[in-house]
Amino acid sequence: MTQEELFKKLIAHSKEYGFVFPSSEIYDGLSAVYDYGQNGVELKNNIKRYWWESMTRLHENIVGIDAAIFMHPTTWVASGHVGAFNDPLIDNKDSKKRYRADVLIEDWIQKQEDKINKEVEKARKRFGDSFNEELYRQTNPRVTEITAKKDEVNHRMVEALQQNNLPEIKKIIEDCEIACPISGTRNWTEVRQFNLMFETKLGSVSDEANTIYLRPETAQGIFVNYLNVQKTGRMKIPFGIAQIGKAFRNEIVARQFIFRMREFEQMEMQFFVRPGEEMKWYEYWKEKRMSWHRTMGFGDDKYRFHKHEKLAHYANAASDIEFEFPFGFKEVEGIHSRTDFDLSNHQKHSGKKLQYFDPETGESYVPYVIETSIGLDRTFLLVLSAAYHEEKITKEDGSTDERVVLKIPPALAPVKLAIFPLLKKDGLPEMARKIMDDLKFDFACQYEEKDTIGKRYRRHDAIGTPFCITIDHQTLEDETVTIRYRDTMEQERVPASRLREIMTEKVSITNLLKQI
Numbered sequence: 458m459t460q461e462e463l464f465k466k467l468i469a470h471s472k473e474y475g476f477v478f479p480s481s482e483i484y485d486g487l488s489a490v491y492d493y494g495q496n497g498v499e500l501k502n503n504i505k506r507y508w509w510e511s512m513t514r515l516h517e518n519i520v521g522i523d524a525a526i527f528m529h530p531t532t533w534v535a536s537g538h539v540g541a542f543n544d545p546l547i548d549n550k551d552s553k554k555r556y557r558a559d560v561l562i563e564d565w566i567q568k569q570e571d572k573i574n575k576e577v578e579k580a581r582k583r584f585g586d587s588f589n590e591e592l593y594r595q596t597n598p599r600v601t602e603i604t605a606k607k608d609e610v611n612h613r614m615v616e617a618l619q620q621n622n623l624p625e626i627k628k629i630i631e632d633c634e635i636a637c638p639i640s641g642t643r644n645w646t647e648v649r650q651f652n653l654m655f656e657t658k659l660g661s662v663s664d665e666a667n668t669i670y671l672r673p674e675t676a677q678g679i680f681v682n683y684l685n686v687q688k689t690g691r692m693k694i695p696f697g698i699a700q701i702g703k704a705f706r707n708e709i710v711a712r713q714f715i716f717r718m719r720e721f722e723q724m725e726m727q728f729f730v731r732p733g734e735e736m737k738w739y740e741y742w743k744e745k746r747m748s749w750h751r752t753m754g755f756g757d758d759k760y761r762f763h764k765h766e767k768l769a770h771y772a773n774a775a776s777d778i779e780f781e782f783p784f785g786f787k788e789v790e791g792i793h794s795r796t797d798f799d800l801s802n803h804q805k806h807s808g809k810k811l812q813y814f815d816p817e818t819g820e821s822y823v824p825y826v827i828e829t830s831i832g833l834d835r836t837f838l839l840v841l842s843a844a845y846h847e848e849k850i851t852k853e854d855g856s857t858d859e860r861v862v863l864k865i866p867p868a869l870a871p872v873k874l875a876i877f878p879l880l881k882k883d884g885l886p887e888m889a890r891k892i893m894d895d896l897k898f899d900f901a902c903q904y905e906e907k908d909t910i911g912k913r914y915r916r917h918d919a920i921g922t923p924f925c926i927t928i929d930h931q932t933l934e935d936e937t938v939t940i941r942y943r944d945t946m947e948q949e950r951v952p953a954s955r956l957r958e959i960m961t962e963k964v965s966i967t968n969l970l971k972q973i
Contacts, residue, residue, distance in 0.1 A: 465785040488540035512699040519697035524678025535806040543650040564660035569607040608901035623648040671705035680799045697728040722833040729824040752972045755843035767918040771798035797823040863921030868966040872922040873900040879929040889928040
């Protein structure tokens with residue numbers, strides 16, 4: 458199965474089992490907008506909780522806020538979004554399709570990287586244990602030629618974007634002979650800038666209404682409240698402010714399911730530090746955030762850091778945490794050293810002093826900021842992508858069967874326990890209901906009695922339920938039940954009175970937090 462086929466199956470599975478639906482589907486949907494279904498919203502809320510508690514419980518100097526989506530329009534002038542929040546746009550005249558010019562170039566660069574990796578893998582098979590990959594990459598003529606061309610194009614693109622040199626970006630596309638994926642032609646328009654913010658009106662009478670923006674990021678809500686939080690919380694540098702919230706970007710090309718959407722959710726933390734100490738904290742938060750991701754248990758090799766060559770206007774250092782999705786390594790989280798850009802600009806545009814008096818140094822200064830910004834929807838897709846497995850099962854009679862299972866970490870799973878009476882008679886449903894009523898206050902439980910026990914197992918495998926509890930005739934005799942484990946399909950007989958104790962240990966989010 459190709460990675461593209463896997464991704465299509467994942468999208469279909471998400472809809473079939475109540476994780477993600479196309480928005481307004483009965484009206485043929487809305488491009489790049491999605492709704493989270495009954496299982497999706499539970500998984501999403503569990504991811505939020507894991508992130509929130511990792512920030513606010515594990516760090517005494519981090520607190521949370523919930524800022525409004527609507528903000529004074531000058532906020533976005535001060536932040537640089539009104540003047541600089543643009544993407545380079547290009548159209549293909551034959552297909553009439555619109556693209557981000559820099560993404561076209563980045564996709565070309567990735568193809569060159571894929572070519573290099575294929576050459577390396579072929580050589581690895583040819584030379585076996587004696588293969589020296591580093592030496593091969595440095596000396597093989599074809600690999601060095603592709604690498605040099607790739608690096609040259611990347612350098613040209615970074616320089617052109619930094620200088621806002623749109624004709625040069627068009628020239629790179631022409632030099633690389635990049636064709637439209639739809640029409641296959643290279644009949645391109647000129648490159649032009651496109652502002653990503655959504656505008657709306659605030660006011661009851663249209664001619665008196667003010668133009669405001671749907672926020673393109675949640676960070677500015679933190680910055681404009683920095684002084685409120687610092688004073689009311691008596692916070693001392695260094696300290697952080699965390700927030701989870703919706704953001705909106707009028708993406709030129711929204712694609713890859715929920716990876717890039719026009720309405721999305723961010724989990725951001727801004728950490729305020731002394732000027733001059735920002736790089737120490739930048740490295741600290743890179744390590745901490747990577748540990749948070751790897752603790753979910755999807756494999757350390759699935760993650761990597763990508764250091765930014767082209768820095769945003771506010772940053773002096775930036776790295777992405779990338780995850781290997783079915784469509785390649787892509788950004789999930791950014792760690793940025795934002796300097797004092799935001800607070801200084803808000804101080805300038807508002808006329809309000811946003812300085813911090815440091816009692817240890819006796820100085821007043823505008824703090825520097827380290828930002829961790831993670832896409833909630835991308836993390837949701839990360840969990841689904843990594844958890845999705847198709848497995849062949851050998852039955853007792855020697856025949857084979859298949860199952861689709863989501864191996865979601867138990868602490869994040871939408872449903873923690875499924876409770877099944879073996880039969881719909883003989884008092885088994887009543888006993889199962891009694892156990893369900895006892896456990897539902899502590900765990901997300903589902904009760905099912907329809908279909909054979911095997912079919913019920915398969916349904917819950919498909920939504921990632923880690924534990925299924927079966928009540929049978931023996932339960933009526935000795936009050937024991939069977940726990941069936943999702944990942945191994947092994948079964949264990951335990952007293953019903955111990956279920957709360959056993960499940961608390963296995964599904965607690967505390968287990969994840971302790972490993973970070």
